[in-house]
Amino acid sequence: MKKTIPDSIVETGHPDHPLLAALADEITKRAGGAEALATNFPAMLRHCIDDVIMTPKTGRRSYDELEKTEKTYIGTRVEIELRALLNLPKGRLDTLILGHDVDIKNTMGSNWMIPTEAVDHPCILVAADEARARCYLGLIMARPEYLTLGQNKDAKKTVSASGFAHILWLLRDHLYPANFWRGVAPEVVERIFAGASGNRRMATLFRELQQLAITRDVVEAVAQQHDFMRRIRSDNGRGTRDLLAREGILLLSGHFDGPLIDALGLPPCSASEFVSYRPGTEAEVDIARAHGMPLDWPPETLLI
Template identity: 55%
Template sequence: MKKKIPASIVAPGHPDFVVLDKILKDIQERAGGPDGLESRIPAMLRREIDWVIKTATTRRRSYAQLEKVERTYIGTLVEIMLRAELNLPRGRLDTVLCGHDVDIKHTMSSGWMIPTEAIGHPCILSAADEKTALCYLGLVIARPEYLRQGQNKDKKTSLRAEAWENILWIFKQLPYPPNFWRSLSDDEVDHIFAGKHGNERMKRLFRATLNMPVTREAVQGVGQQKDFMRRVRADGGRGTRDILRNEGILILSKEYDRKLMTALGLPIADFVPFRPSTQAEKDLAEKYGRPI
């Protein structure tokens, strides 16, 4: 995404304000309020981007490693999932809001490609920047005077740099979860997935990520089986949880161990592997039902 984004001038008196403000309020209501948008959209972006990267099967760990067709597909997925997350009705373009045909555009680069059929109509603009792990959501009316004159081979154009001030931002530069696998080295990722069975891969995962948040999606990818959660449950002494506990490592989860995570100053995440190293930490673990 562009480093310098001009402040929005869409306010009362701006020719686009009335339409965009109505659409904004409609979207916020569908999300359960502004906080709903800021909690649901970033998580959705991470989920869909990772679904295409598919680290567990491809060993790729970044958007930069995707093929061109896959990058295009992320845009399509995000447009579909925005509609699903916000329960947006289908329309002649992507949706209809407040009586207006609205197009949905997503970018992983520095701007949005506007198709000919969307010119003159409101657009929902979403963006995700994998380098900074920041995301954006805004509204604009694709007026001809806001657009570049040239078109690409698909007859699409984009917003002129100076026209970005006509975007009504719902949020911008909002952090979204970075790709989990980028927190590990290539060698660590290769070592984890070299395990011959699910328990071995899971043990390697949690040993490599002490005190770090581990996502449910990462556990699913490493487990590579239908009942992947079995790998992080007690399993009669044979499961990953039991084996790692014997090594002094606890697998904590936000579902059952939120209070202990807070007491230990750990991130609240799907899973956090933790090795108590002081008597005080061991006492806390025992107090909250996770004795070593």
């Protein structure tokens, strides 16, 4: 997205304010409130992008590696998922809100392509900035005077530099989940997915990426199995937790092991996140044991 975006002038007295404010209120209400919108919209956007990148199956780690048709499909996916998130019906354009036909436009770049059929109609503007892990959600009345004079071969125009001031923002430069795999070295990704079983892949994930909060979505992607949470648990000596414990590595759940995570000074984990750690001293091993997490000490890997 553009590094510098002008402040919105869509306030009381602006010709578009009554309609856009009403649409914004309806969107917020349908999302379950402003806090729910700020949480669920970014998560939805991350999910749409990651499902197309498909790191576990393709080895790709970023949006830049996608084919042109896949990048186009993300826009369609966002439209579908946003309607589902807000429980909105399909309209003559992309959706119908308060009796108004509304177009939904998504971009991974710095602007939106506005088709001729959306001109003079309200548009929901969605944007994701992968490099900065920031997202945007706004509304604009696609008036000709807010759009560029030029157009592409499909007769689509973009929002002009001055037109950006006529966007009413619901979320602007808002933090959203970063692409997890973007920050993982290619050789590490290759080692993780080289495992022949879910347990082996999971063990490599948490062995390679210690002291890092890892989300449930990443666990599911690596396990590639229906009962992926089973890979996290102890399993008669065969589970991921068992394999790592024999190496002296703790696999902890933000939901169940919060006190131990805090006691060891590890990064905070939400209830749906996990973190691994190899204690470096007997004192840390004693802390783990006091919290019901026995470890082989010294670990097998240090005895070889």
